[in-house]
Amino acid sequence: MQGEKGIGRFAIHKLGDYIEIHTKALNQKEAQLILDFTEYDKGNQLDLFTTQEEIDANYKFLDQIKNKWFVNATSKKLKKASGTIIHIKNIRDNWTSNDLILLEKIFFKSYPPIIPTEDRNLLDLKQKLVTDFKIKIF
Numbered sequence: 001m002q003g004e005k006g007i008g009r010f011a012i013h014k015l016g017d018y019i020e021i022h023t024k025a026l027n028q029k030e031a032q033l034i035l036d037f038t039e040y041d042k043g044n045q046l047d048l049f050t051t052q053e054e055i056d057a058n059y060k061f062l063d064q065i066k067n068k069w070f071v072n073a074t075s076k077k078l079k080k081a082s083g084t085i086i087h088i089k090n091i092r093d094n095w096t097s098n099d100l101i102l103l104e105k106i107f108f109k110s111y112p113p114i115i116p117t118e119d120r121n122l123l124d125l126k127q128k129l130v131t132d133f134k135i136k137i138f
Contacts, residue, residue, distance in 0.1 A: 012088065017036070018037070018089040019033075019086065019087070020035075022075070024078050027081075029071050036068075038090075040060050103137060104135070104137050
Protein backbone atom coordinates (compact mmCIF):
# COMPACT_ATOMS: atom_id res chain seq x y z
CA MET A 1 0.00 0.00 0.00
CA GLN A 2 2.91 2.39 0.67
CA GLY A 3 5.08 1.91 -2.42
CA GLU A 4 8.28 3.67 -3.55
CA LYS A 5 10.37 2.46 -0.62
CA GLY A 6 11.52 -0.94 -1.92
CA ILE A 7 9.23 -2.63 0.58
CA GLY A 8 7.26 -4.34 -2.18
CA ARG A 9 10.32 -6.25 -3.33
CA PHE A 10 10.76 -7.68 0.17
CA ALA A 11 7.05 -8.35 0.59
CA ILE A 12 6.83 -10.30 -2.66
CA HIS A 13 9.97 -12.24 -1.71
CA LYS A 14 8.14 -13.40 1.42
CA LEU A 15 5.48 -14.93 -0.84
CA GLY A 16 7.67 -16.81 -3.31
CA ASP A 17 11.10 -17.27 -4.86
CA TYR A 18 10.34 -16.56 -8.53
CA ILE A 19 8.25 -13.63 -9.73
CA GLU A 20 7.26 -12.60 -13.25
CA ILE A 21 5.60 -9.25 -13.77
CA HIS A 22 3.97 -8.40 -17.10
CA THR A 23 2.60 -4.90 -17.49
CA LYS A 24 1.29 -2.98 -20.47
CA ALA A 25 -0.09 0.53 -20.87
CA LEU A 26 -2.68 1.29 -23.53
CA ASN A 27 -1.09 1.44 -27.02
CA GLN A 28 2.34 0.51 -25.61
CA LYS A 29 4.53 -2.57 -25.69
CA GLU A 30 4.48 -5.03 -22.82
CA ALA A 31 7.25 -4.82 -20.21
CA GLN A 32 8.28 -8.06 -18.51
CA LEU A 33 10.36 -8.29 -15.33
CA ILE A 34 11.72 -11.52 -13.88
CA LEU A 35 12.91 -11.61 -10.26
CA ASP A 36 14.61 -14.83 -9.22
CA PHE A 37 15.25 -14.50 -5.50
CA THR A 38 17.11 -17.81 -5.35
CA GLU A 39 20.03 -15.90 -6.89
CA TYR A 40 20.40 -13.90 -3.68
CA ASP A 41 20.40 -16.84 -1.29
CA LYS A 42 22.00 -20.11 -2.40
CA GLY A 43 22.88 -21.29 1.10
CA ASN A 44 21.06 -22.20 4.27
CA GLN A 45 19.48 -19.72 6.63
CA LEU A 46 22.02 -17.38 8.23
CA ASP A 47 22.73 -17.84 11.92
CA LEU A 48 25.29 -16.72 14.49
CA PHE A 49 27.72 -19.46 13.42
CA THR A 50 27.75 -18.70 9.67
CA THR A 51 31.32 -17.97 8.62
CA GLN A 52 32.31 -15.10 6.34
CA GLU A 53 33.46 -17.66 3.74
CA GLU A 54 30.01 -19.25 3.73
CA ILE A 55 28.39 -15.84 3.41
CA ASP A 56 30.65 -14.84 0.50
CA ALA A 57 30.03 -18.16 -1.29
CA ASN A 58 26.26 -18.36 -0.80
CA TYR A 59 24.78 -14.89 -0.42
CA LYS A 60 24.65 -11.82 -2.65
CA PHE A 61 23.52 -8.24 -2.17
CA LEU A 62 20.79 -6.61 -4.26
CA ASP A 63 23.34 -4.75 -6.39
CA GLN A 64 25.17 -7.99 -7.26
CA ILE A 65 22.23 -9.57 -9.11
CA LYS A 66 20.94 -8.25 -12.41
CA ASN A 67 17.20 -8.78 -12.74
CA LYS A 68 15.98 -9.82 -16.18
CA TRP A 69 13.61 -7.56 -18.03
CA PHE A 70 12.30 -7.49 -21.56
CA VAL A 71 10.15 -5.34 -23.79
CA ASN A 72 7.79 -7.54 -25.76
CA ALA A 73 6.38 -6.21 -29.03
CA THR A 74 3.38 -8.51 -28.61
CA SER A 75 1.95 -9.40 -25.24
CA LYS A 76 2.93 -12.81 -23.89
CA LYS A 77 0.53 -12.86 -20.93
CA LEU A 78 -1.93 -9.97 -21.20
CA LYS A 79 -4.98 -10.60 -23.35
CA LYS A 80 -6.34 -7.07 -22.93
CA ALA A 81 -5.12 -3.69 -24.18
CA SER A 82 -3.57 -2.80 -20.81
CA GLY A 83 -3.01 -4.21 -17.36
CA THR A 84 -0.56 -5.93 -15.02
CA ILE A 85 -0.11 -9.58 -14.12
CA ILE A 86 2.06 -10.67 -11.21
CA HIS A 87 2.85 -14.38 -11.31
CA ILE A 88 4.51 -15.79 -8.16
CA LYS A 89 6.09 -19.26 -8.30
CA ASN A 90 7.79 -21.45 -5.71
CA ILE A 91 5.34 -20.27 -3.05
CA ARG A 92 6.85 -20.33 0.44
CA ASP A 93 3.79 -21.28 2.52
CA ASN A 94 0.72 -23.44 2.09
CA TRP A 95 -2.25 -21.21 1.34
CA THR A 96 -5.79 -22.00 2.39
CA SER A 97 -8.96 -20.66 0.81
CA ASN A 98 -9.35 -18.36 3.85
CA ASP A 99 -5.88 -16.91 3.14
CA LEU A 100 -6.96 -16.08 -0.42
CA ILE A 101 -10.18 -14.45 0.80
CA LEU A 102 -8.15 -12.29 3.20
CA LEU A 103 -5.69 -11.41 0.43
CA GLU A 104 -8.53 -10.34 -1.84
CA LYS A 105 -9.93 -8.08 0.92
CA ILE A 106 -6.52 -6.49 1.37
CA PHE A 107 -6.18 -5.85 -2.37
CA PHE A 108 -9.60 -4.19 -2.46
CA LYS A 109 -8.30 -1.59 0.00
CA SER A 110 -6.36 -0.11 -2.92
CA TYR A 111 -9.64 1.03 -4.53
CA PRO A 112 -10.48 4.67 -3.80
CA PRO A 113 -13.46 5.26 -1.50
CA ILE A 114 -16.91 5.70 -2.96
CA ILE A 115 -18.17 9.21 -2.25
CA PRO A 116 -21.87 9.88 -2.94
CA THR A 117 -22.52 12.57 -5.56
CA GLU A 118 -24.09 15.02 -3.09
CA ASP A 119 -21.08 14.74 -0.76
CA ARG A 120 -18.69 15.07 -3.68
CA ASN A 121 -20.37 18.35 -4.66
CA LEU A 122 -20.14 19.66 -1.08
CA LEU A 123 -16.45 18.77 -0.85
CA ASP A 124 -15.69 20.58 -4.13
CA LEU A 125 -13.13 17.95 -5.14
CA LYS A 126 -10.73 19.19 -7.80
CA GLN A 127 -9.77 15.70 -8.98
CA LYS A 128 -11.96 12.91 -10.17
CA LEU A 129 -11.55 9.63 -8.31
CA VAL A 130 -10.31 7.04 -10.79
CA THR A 131 -11.33 3.40 -10.54
CA ASP A 132 -9.83 2.21 -13.79
CA PHE A 133 -8.53 -1.15 -12.63
CA LYS A 134 -9.86 -4.49 -11.47
CA ILE A 135 -8.33 -7.02 -9.12
CA LYS A 136 -8.64 -10.72 -9.92
CA ILE A 137 -7.06 -13.57 -7.98
CA PHE A 138 -6.90 -16.90 -9.77
